[in-house]
Amino acid sequence: MQVKVLGAERRRRWNYDEKVxxxxxxxxxxxxxxxxxxxxxxxxxxxxxxxxxxxxxxxxGEAMPAHVPVEITSTSAPASACAPPPSSWLPAQRARAGIVEIELGGCRVRVDRDVETEALQRVLELLRRR
Structure with a gap:
């Protein structure tokens, strides 16, 4: 069997920062x-x-935050929606990712440091009413 090299590889290698x-x-x-x-x-x-x-x-690298649509309604959520955080969530990860954790009325809300203030205010107001 004979193999011929026809030229240099043309595929570019992208590092994580370039991809982001x-x-x-x-x-x-x-x-x-x-x-x-x-x-x-x-x-x-x-x-x-x-x-x-x-x-x-x-x-x-580190996961990028996802942007997802959120709909806020006046109906109260079932009690199971306030589940405890997963045991895999470590405080070091929280600090590194810029996550803010708010506990209110038995529910825990985690938001990224880039959360929109108005959206967070609406969520917290709904939790206060529960």
Whole structure:
């Protein structure tokens, strides 16, 4: 068997910081995945994969916070919604990730340091009424 090397590998290796920077760039207002991919000479599918991995906390490095839609209603939640925190949540992880933990009325709310003030106020007001 004979193997011929036809040239240097053309695949680019992206480190974690580059991936995060490019994913964040796609999330800017008025920006598209297509535009970012073209500017950086890369495949759109790779950016879509990184965005999905980031949402799932699997991009590598520390997990990126996910943005999820929240609907606030006036109906009270069942008591089981106030479950104790998982034992795997370590204080060192909380400090490193910038997480704020608020305990109110038997429920525990954890928010990222970048939480919108108005949204947090609405959530806390609903918990105070319970």
């Amino acid at each position: 920077r490019l994913v964040e760039e796609t999330l800017q207002a008025g920006e598209t995945v297509c535009g970012v991919a073209q500017r950086h000479g890369m495949a759109q599918s790779l950016l879509f994969t990184w965005r999905r991995q980031a949402r799932q906390g699997r991009l590598g």
